Amino acid sequence: MIPVENFLILAAVLFAIGVLGVVLRRNALIVLMSIELMLNAANLTLLAYGRARHDATFQALAFLVVAVAAAEAAVGLAIVVGIFRNRHSTNLDELTLMKH
Amino acid sequence: MDEFPLYLIPLLPLCGAAINLLFGRHLPRAAVAAIGCTAVAMAAVLAWKAFALLEHAGPSGVLTASFFEGDWIYATEASGPSLHIGAGLLFDRLSGVMVLVITTVGFLIHLYSTAYMEDDPGLARYFGYLNLFTGAMLILVLGDSLPVTFVGWEGVGLCSYLLIGFWFDKEQNAYAGRKAFIVNRIGDFGFLLGMFLLFSATSTLKYSELGAADSMGALQHAFLGKWSFAAIASLLLFVGATGKSAQLPLYVWLPDAMAGPTPVSALIHAATMVTAGVYMIARLHFIFAIDPFVLAVIASVGAATALFAATVGVTQKPIKKILAYSTVSQLGFMFIGVGVGATGAGVFHLVTHAFFKAGLFLGAGSIMHALAGEEDVTKMGGLARRMPITRWTFLVYCLAIAGIFPFSGFFSKDAILAGAFAFDADVPGFPHWLGFAIYAVGLCAAFLTAFYMFRAYWLVFGGKFRGDPHTFDHAHESPPAMTVPLVALAVGSALLGLLGIPEAMIAHANLFEEWLAPVLASGHAESPHLSAGLEWGLMLCASGVALGGIFLARSLYANGISPTADRIAEGLPRLYKIVFNKYHVDEIYDLLVIRPLRAVARFFWKVIDGLIIDLILVRGSALVVDLVGRGARFFQSGDVQRYVVGVIVGTGAIVGISANWTACNAAPFEVTVAGADVTVHARGMSPGQVARPKNQQLEYSFDFGDGTGEGKPQPSSVGKHHYDAKGKKTITVRVRDPRWDTRSKESRTVVIPGVPAEGRGGVR
Numbered sequence: 015m016i017p018v019e020n021f022l023i024l025a026a027v028l029f030a031i032g033v034l035g036v037v038l039r040r041n042a043l044i045v046l047m048s049i050e051l052m053l054n055a056a057n058l059t060l061l062a063y064g065r066a067r068h069d070a071t072f073q074a075l076a077f078l079v080v081a082v083a084a085a086e087a088a089v090g091l092a093i094v095v096g097i098f099r100n101r102h103s104t105n106l107d108e109l110t111l112m113k114h
Numbered sequence: 115m116d117e118f119p120l121y122l123i124p125l126l127p128l129c130g131a132a133i134n135l136l137f138g139r140h141l142p143r144a145a146v147a148a149i150g151c152t153a154v155a156m157a158a159v160l161a162w163k164a165f166a167l168l169e170h171a172g173p174s175g176v177l178t179a180s181f182f183e184g185d186w187i188y189a190t191e192a193s194g195p196s197l198h199i200g201a202g203l204l205f206d207r208l209s210g211v212m213v214l215v216i217t218t219v220g221f222l223i224h225l226y227s228t229a230y231m232e233d234d235p236g237l238a239r240y241f242g243y244l245n246l247f248t249g250a251m252l253i254l255v256l257g258d259s260l261p262v263t264f265v266g267w268e269g270v271g272l273c274s275y276l277l278i279g280f281w282f283d284k285e286q287n288a289y290a291g292r293k294a295f296i297v298n299r300i301g302d303f304g305f306l307l308g309m310f311l312l313f314s315a316t317s318t319l320k321y322s323e324l325g326a327a328d329s330m331g332a333l334q335h336a337f338l339g340k341w342s343f344a345a346i347a348s349l350l351l352f353v354g355a356t357g358k359s360a361q362l363p364l365y366v367w368l369p370d371a372m373a374g375p376t377p378v379s380a381l382i383h384a385a386t387m388v389t390a391g392v393y394m395i396a397r398l399h400f401i402f403a404i405d406p407f408v409l410a411v412i413a414s415v416g417a418a419t420a421l422f423a424a425t426v427g428v429t430q431k432p433i434k435k436i437l438a439y440s441t442v443s444q445l446g447f448m449f450i451g452v453g454v455g456a457t458g459a460g461v462f463h464l465v466t467h468a469f470f471k472a473g474l475f476l477g478a479g480s481i482m483h484a485l486a487g488e489e490d491v492t493k494m495g496g497l498a499r500r501m502p503i504t505r506w507t508f509l510v511y512c513l514a515i516a517g518i519f520p521f522s523g524f525f526s527k528d529a530i531l532a533g534a535f536a537f538d539a540d541v542p543g544f545p546h547w548l549g550f551a552i553y554a555v556g557l558c559a560a561f562l563t564a565f566y567m568f569r570a571y572w573l574v575f576g577g578k579f580r581g582d583p584h585t586f587d588h589a590h591e592s593p594p595a596m597t598v599p600l601v602a603l604a605v606g607s608a609l610l611g612l613l614g615i616p617e618a619m620i621a622h623a624n625l626f627e628e629w630l631a632p633v634l635a636s637g638h639a640e641s642p643h644l645s646a647g648l649e650w651g652l653m654l655c656a657s658g659v660a661l662g663g664i665f666l667a668r669s670l671y672a673n674g675i676s677p678t679a680d681r682i683a684e685g686l687p688r689l690y691k692i693v694f695n696k697y698h699v700d701e702i703y704d705l706l707v708i709r710p711l712r713a714v715a716r717f718f719w720k721v722i723d724g725l726i727i728d729l730i731l732v733r734g735s736a737l738v739v740d741l742v743g744r745g746a747r748f749f750q751s752g753d754v755q756r757y758v759v760g761v762i763v764g765t766g767a768i769v770g771i772s773a774n775w776t777a778c779n780a781a782p783f784e785v786t787v788a789g790a791d792v793t794v795h796a797r798g799m800s801p802g803q804v805a806r807p808k809n810q811q812l813e814y815s816f817d818f819g820d821g822t823g824e825g826k827p828q829p830s831s832v833g834k835h836h837y838d839a840k841g842k843k844t845i846t847v848r849v850r851d852p853r854w855d856t857r858s859k860e861s862r863t864v865v866i867p868g869v870p871a872e873g874r875g876g877v878r
Contacts, residue, residue, distance in 0.1 A: 036758050045755075110752030 021062030029055035042097065042104040046090045053083045118164055120179030120203045123213060124256060126157045128249035131242045138238020147228040150241030154224050154248055158217035165210050173632040177205035178258065187261060199319060204258035208633045211461065212255040212393055215468045216386055220248045222599035226476050227377045229595035230483060240280065244381065247273035251386040255393060259320040260309045263394065267305065267358065270387040271298040277382065278374040290373035297367040301357015308350030312401070315343040325400050334404055344404035351398065352412055355391030361449060362419045365442045366700060372434035376479030379434060383441040384471035389464050392448045399457045399634060409453050410541040410548060413534065416449025417555040422697070424562035428569070429694040432489040433478045436570050440515065441471055443559055447530050450556055454549065456533025457634050458627040462614050463526035469610060470514040470523060473603035477508040480596055481574055484589040485581070491573040493581035495674060500589045503597045505575050507604040512571045514607040516564035517660045522611030524657070529614060531556050532652050536644050557659055564663025569671050577674035618649035783847050785864050790840070792818065792864065794833040796847045812849050819844035840866045
């Protein structure tokens with residue numbers, strides 16, 4: 015059996031990649047994708063613990079995260095499309111209207 | 115008698131003031147003047163009517179009234195005196211005389227002003243202030259208690275400020291107004307303190323109650339150190355009087371007060387404001403008379419002022435300045451009168467002075483009116499033919515003030531000098547010849563008075579015109595509105611003295627003193643009487659001195675300024691210069707009072723206000739907020755990704771800190787069993803974690819599971835126990851971290867092999 019630590023390490027790596035994507039990439043679409051990656055890393059963690067503890071609650075929680083992620087993706091993409099229509103760009107560096 | 119509407123006497127001028135000040139700008143000029151004059155005229159008519167009623171009522175009759183029922187000021191205390199002051203008015207023989215003078219002379223001055231101020235753009239303001247002034251003075255005189263009087267007292271102070279600075283577009287005039295106000299305030303402070311002291315001793319401020327026996331007793335027998343309350347209170351009130359009535363050392367505002375329009379000088383200097391101090395002392399003479407020391411001080415100050423101001427008057431050139439110093443000097447005479455116990459004579463001089471000094475000022479106004487505002491007497495001359503009415507009336511006033519028989523000043527001044535001569539009270543701290551000294555000083559002042567008044571008279575009317583001939587061609591007699599008051603005042607100045615013919619001339623003909631006797635007699639020592647021969651002698655002496663002054667003035671100034679006059683001035687250059695510069699009193703005040711005050715004010719302005727409040731507190735706090743804002747602004751970049759970094763860093767920090775506080779962990783503990791003895795080594799933390807600082811040591815408590823219960827929390831991580839019986843035991847270790855208040859618990863079961871011990875053995 016694959017030890018639970020391996021799942022956790024994979025999840026941490028995925029999460030770190032997600033974070034870096036969110037922080038470093040300029041394209042809003044890529045940022046959204048990176049957020050998805052982070053959510054899935056969290057899902058993987060949940061499932062790993064659920065498997066280790068033989069507890070189905072973690073799986074239920076993972077489904078909830080999937081549902082939220084879907085909604086988030088829908089809203090997020092709609093926002094990105096809206097922004098693109100207005101500004102003809104999805105470059106986050108140009109979207110700093112809320113500056114001081 | 116209560117139904118007489120006494121309150122209307124001050125209210126009418128106040129109403130006139132309200133109308134003129136509020137709506138005067140929109141009224142025609144004639145209406146403004148008419149309202150101003152009518153208000154005072156009606157007050158005068160009422161005053162005469164009240165006076166007639168009073169005469170009808172007999173010697174002790176008074177008229178009283180109140181602005182409104184009930185208390186005006188009140189304060190009650192569970193213990194101690196309660197304060198009840200009504201807005202009451204009192205019209206007795208003393209205030210009656212004052213009211214007559216104020217309304218009558220005041221009306222004449224109003225009438226004169228209609229012509230004098232004809233072309234002034236501020237006519238409504240002028241008449242408004244003039245009425246307000248008259249109203250305030252009437253309240254002052256009619257008040258039946260010190261607080262009501264004080265309202266008028268402050269009112270005339272305010273109005274003098276407004277009127278002296280009437281032409282405020284000239285900085286010098288505005289300065290004179292401020293000076294009058296501030297100097298008066300100094301005196302008013304003394305008045306207030308005196309009033310408080312009187313109240314603290316007698317629990318009343320009403321004149322009628324102050325004069326009652328128990329109040330007088332309280333004043334006499336309450337002491338502050340070695341001074342009686344009466345003495346301190348009357349000295350403080352006298353300070354107020356020196357401010358209002360322009361005595362040494364607070365006289366300085368009055369000579370500058372001529373900055374106002376000339377009729378204002380007549381009103382302030384003659385009929386109203388400056389007499390307030392004399393009136394107040396006469397009103398409270400029974401309190402002032404308690405301590406002869408106070409009277410001696412008053413008389414001495416009066417004498418010093420009379421002589422001092424008279425010497426300055428001799429050298430002045432602007433006609434209004436001469437008259438101003440003359441007023442100060444004459445007020446000194448009045449203070450001599452009230453000081454030496456001849457209160458009636460002091461009030462009598464007040465009345466006669468009101469007429470001839472008002473006349474002198476109005477005459478001076480008439481002259482200046484004719485000469486296009488020229489004030490310098492050395493640039494006048496030869497006006498006798500051009501202005502006959504002004505000239506003759508002016509001559510009457512001069513004779514009256516100089517004290518020539520039978521003009522009014524003769525009788526009033528003589529009564530004062532006689533009183534001073536007879537003043538023989540043995541006052542501690544003063545020589546016994548005080549009365550004679552005051553008499554002699556008064557005589558000198560009388561000589562100088564005659565001299566400087568006739569110097570002015572001849573310089574104006576005698577000789578040839580010394581100014582611009584063009585001006586002389588335009589010189590003309592003033593219109594009737596100005597000459598009628600002049601004539602009326604001249605008649606008063608000439609004849610009023612006959613009310614106070616001394617005993618020595620005709621027995622029981624001193625109507626004025628008899629009239630005032632019921633008011634002034636109470637609590638007052640019998641005024642000293644001189645033998646008829648001595649009194650005749652004093653009269654002749656005073657007349658001789660006055661005539662001497664007149665002849666000296668005639669010989670020096672009858673035909674212009676004679677060379678002798680110049681030679682005298684040149685012969686005594688230093689003395690002349692000092693006197694001409696008014697003894698440098700203004701400069702001394704400037705050096706001793708004004709400059710230090712300015713320095714203090716400057717300090718507060720520059721350091722306290724400018725540096726501490728404005729710069730450090732106000733701008734400093736703004737600067738801090740600004741800096742914080744500038745710093746915080748950096749974080750609001752609008753860049754979502756930076757915010758995300760913030761979130762991540764923050765989350766990391768929270769996780770890091772919580773990792774530290776979950777560090778408290780009871781799990782890793784070791785148990786060593788030696789027979790029935792057990793030693794527990796707890797660590798409390800996982801290996802590799804940071805140790806706690808000294809003051810945040812973990813607390814351990816041990817439960818050895820044999821019914822002895824949990825031990826007390828202790829800083830040591832080692833727990834020892836001795837078991838009484840063998841068997842399975844559950845050992846529980848609790849750890850508490852005081853820094854985060856987190857707890858951790860761990861239990862373990864050990865087997866106790868039994869007693870006695872069989873050597874060391876570790877069980878994990």
